[in-house]
Amino acid sequence: MQHKEGYVSHEIEHGIATIEFFHPASNSLPAAILTDLAKTINDIGIDNRVKVIVLRSAGDRAFCAGASFEELMAINDVAEGTKFFSGFAHVINAMRKCHKLIIGRVQGKAVGGGVGIIAATDYAIATEESSVKLSELAVGIGPFVVGPAVERKIGVSGFSQLAIDATEWRSAEWAKRHGLYSEIHKSISDVDDSVNSLADRLAHSSPDAMVQLKKVFWQGTDHWDSLLSERAAISGRLVLSDFTRNAINAFKAKPAKA
Structure with a gap:
């Protein structure tokens, strides 16, 4: 699905579905891309040709810069804010409910x-x-909508470190040590080799066993449809504050970094 700026695309080959998203602003996520990403994951999740999913972003620099600052600044009321942040909720819930295992291919900062x-x-x-x-x-x-997913993966301690020390980068080694990354490699080509190898093995594994494994991995998250909606409403209210407007303008005024 192509947009004026950015796209979500997918291809299916040998039982492996590769979903890719792109935006020229360091693969940031405006509402249209979030909507397409959630729909694509939902559709592929029920496609019987697909045994495993690889989720990636385009390019060789940033994996994802997060929410689109342009759209954050355009939010005028709580309803609009809640709707925007619900886009992230829909993507995470689509990934959670998807019957296929999802491999993340991460080529840069997030x-x-x-x-x-x-x-x-x-x-x-x-x-x-x-x-x-x-x-x-x-x-x-605050990272309210993504919080449950991050906390589930790296624990309350790791999540709170990231959420509280909000201006500092944590290294890929830190992310691997805390369980966010399963593997880290020196180069993008090494990452791709590992992703392709794992995806191929999973494409030849038992689909039913993988469905059951996925259910086990995500046990205890059935309430996330309502939880993430509630979290989206918190962010939707906070984004309207003068503090946020001023802070985003200050960020936008800084020179762009890869």
Whole structure:
């Protein structure tokens, strides 16, 4: 699905579905891309041709810069804010409910919602350059929607470290030590080799066994449809504050970094 800026695409080959998202602003996530990403994951999750999913972003730099600052600044009321942050909730819930195991291919840095998406994969393989940051508190909101996914993966302690120290990057080694990444490799080509090898093995594994494993992995999250909606409403209210407007404007004024 192509947009004026960015896209979500997918291809299916030998039982492996590869879903890719792209946005020119460091693979940030405006509402349209979030909507397409959730729909694509839902559709592929029930496609009998597919045995395993690889989720990736385009390019060789940032994996995902999180929420689109342009769209955050355009939010005018709580309903609009809640709707925007619900986009992240829908993607995470689509990944949670998907009957297929999802491998995350992470080629670079991830911020905010990008960290949440990585946490919602079932097995993430990353480069040594793939540091992570939950920057939400620094702009007056908080990682409320992605929080349950991140906390589930790395525990309350790891999640609170990221959420509280919102301006500092944590290295890929830190992320692997805390369980966010399953593997880290020196180069993107090494990551791709590992992703392709694992995806191929899973494509030849028992589909029923993998469905049952996925249910076990995500046990205790059946309430997330309502939980993440409630969290989206918190962010939707906070994003309207003068603090957030000023903080986002200050961030936008800084020189862009890869």
